[in-house]
Amino acid sequence: MNSDKYDLIVIGSGAAGIISAIIAAREGKKVLLLEKLSKIASKLKATGGGRCNLTNTLSNEDFMARFGRDGRFMQDALSAFDNKALVSFMDEIGVQTHAPDGFRIFPTSHSSATIISALEDEMKRLSIEVLCNERAERLLLIGEHISGVKTQDKQLNAANVIVATGGLGYPVLGAEGDGYNLASELGHKVTDLSPAMMPLRTKEEWVKNCRADTIAKVELRVDLKKHKKLRAKGDLIFTNHGIRGPVVLDFAREITPLLKKYGEVPLLLNLTKGKNEEEIQKYFKKELQKNPSQTILELVSTLLPKPLSQELCNLAKIKSDEKYKKIDGAKRAKLISLLVWTPLTVNGHDGFRLAMITRGGISLKEIDPKTMQSRIIKSLYFCGEVMNLDGPCGGYNLQWSFASGHLAGKLL
Known part of the structure; x- marks a missing residue:
C-alpha cells in the first residue's frame, strides 16, 4: 500500500x-x-x-x-x-x-x-x-x-x-x-x-523478383465495388513476400480492416506515374523512333526497372526478346493495360508485431x-x-x- x-x-x-x-x-x-x-x-x-x-x-x-x-x-x-x-x-x-x-x-x-x-x-x-x-x-x-x-x-x-x-x-x-x-x-x-502503418503480404509471388528498386509516385486503388474510393499515392517497394514503402505504410490502415472482413483485398497499381493507355502508346512510339531495334523488355525498361518490366512481360505472356511491332495486338493491349493498372492481391500481414500504429x-x-x-x-x-x-x-x-x-x- x-x-x-x-x-x-x-x-x-x-x-x-x-x-x-x-x-x-x-x-x-x-x-x-x-x-x-x-x-x-x-x-x-x-x-x-x-x-x-x-x-x-x-x-x-x-x-x-x-x-x-x-x-x-x-x-x-x-x-x-x-x-x-x-x-x-x-x-x-x-x-x-x-x-x-x-x-x-x-x-x-x-x-x-x-x-x-x-x-x-x-x-x-x-x-x-x-x-x-x-x-x-x-x-x-x-x-x-x-x-x-x-x-x-x-x-x-x-x-x-x-x-x-x-x-x-x-x-x-x-x-x-x-x-x-x-x-x-x-x-x-x-x-x-x-494494425496499421505496416508492410503487406500479397498472393502473387512474382513481387520477390522486383525487390531491389523503389517505384516512385505509385497510385494504389482498392478494387472492391464498395470501396473503390479508397486510394493513395507515393513511393512503393516490392518485398520478398509483398509490398512496403511510404504509400503502403499509409494505405495499410485502410487495408487491414478490409482484410479482416473479406480475407483478401484486390488492389490496382499504377506504376507509371499516372500515365494512361494513350499516353503509354505515345511514349512507346517516341522511344521506338529513337531506337527501332529495341526489344519489348528494353522498351518497357525505359519506364520501369528491368526486373519489374520482365515480370509485366511475363504477366502479358510476351517473350521479353520480341520486338514491339511483332507482338500480337491482344498481347500488346494486355501489356499496356498492365502498365496502367497492375493487379495485386493483399492476403496477409504480420499483425501487430510489425505495426507502427x-x-x-x-x-x-x-x-x-x-x-x-x-x-x-x-x-x-x-x-x-x-x-x-x-x-x-x-x-x-x-x-x-x-x-x-x-x-x-x-x-x-
Whole structure:
C-alpha cells in the first residue's frame, strides 16, 4: 500500500505520457509517471527507425485533413501546441531541430536518444517521480471520480489520472492494449482495433523478383465495388513476400480492416506515374523512333526497372526478346493495360508485431477535445495513440501524441 497522494498519475511513458507529466509538473503538480517496462520511452526510441520524425511543416488545417473525418477532434490540442510550439518546446529543453526536406522535422542529431535524454533531464529538473517495472492493473474510483491506480502490488492515490498507454503495435516494446482494458472496465467504448502503418503480404509471388528498386509516385486503388474510393499515392517497394514503402505504410490502415472482413483485398497499381493507355502508346512510339531495334523488355525498361518490366512481360505472356511491332495486338493491349493498372492481391500481414500504429481505440465521442478528459469519469484523461485517431507516416502521429499530451497535462 502506498499512502502518498499525487496530483497526477500518468500511465505510460511514450511521447504523450512524458509531455503530459512535464506540463503538469511545470504548473506545480506532484506527478508520478508509471511504466511497466524497465525503461521509459521504448517505442519513442524506435520511432522512425530511431531517427524520430517529430512533426512536419503543414498548417493545422492541412494536418487535420490528413487524419480523415475525425481530424477536427485535434483542433483545440493543435491550437495550443502545433508544430511550431513543439519545435519551440524541443529547443527549450536543448534539442535542436531541422526539416532537411522542407517537410519532415527531425532532431538535428537524427537520433531519438537525443530527445529522450532531454525529456529525462527535464523530468528530473521538475522532480517528476518515475516508477518503472510497475503495471497499472485497475483504475480506482470514488463515486464517478478517479481516485488512483492499483498496480500489481501498490495502491497509488491521485486526484487525476492520464492514460497514455499507446496502441497494440510492436508488443516487444510494451504495447499490449493495457489502456483499452483500463478504459473499458470503466464503461468506455473501444472501437475495433486493426494494425496499421505496416508492410503487406500479397498472393502473387512474382513481387520477390522486383525487390531491389523503389517505384516512385505509385497510385494504389482498392478494387472492391464498395470501396473503390479508397486510394493513395507515393513511393512503393516490392518485398520478398509483398509490398512496403511510404504509400503502403499509409494505405495499410485502410487495408487491414478490409482484410479482416473479406480475407483478401484486390488492389490496382499504377506504376507509371499516372500515365494512361494513350499516353503509354505515345511514349512507346517516341522511344521506338529513337531506337527501332529495341526489344519489348528494353522498351518497357525505359519506364520501369528491368526486373519489374520482365515480370509485366511475363504477366502479358510476351517473350521479353520480341520486338514491339511483332507482338500480337491482344498481347500488346494486355501489356499496356498492365502498365496502367497492375493487379495485386493483399492476403496477409504480420499483425501487430510489425505495426507502427493501431487503427481504432477509445471512442472520441467519450472524450472532451477541449481538455482530453473523459466524459464518463471525472479527472480521467486520455492522450496519444490509445484514442481512436491515427494518421499517415511523416510526423503526424508523434505530433498528435505531443499535442494531446500537452493538453491533457493542463488538467483543465
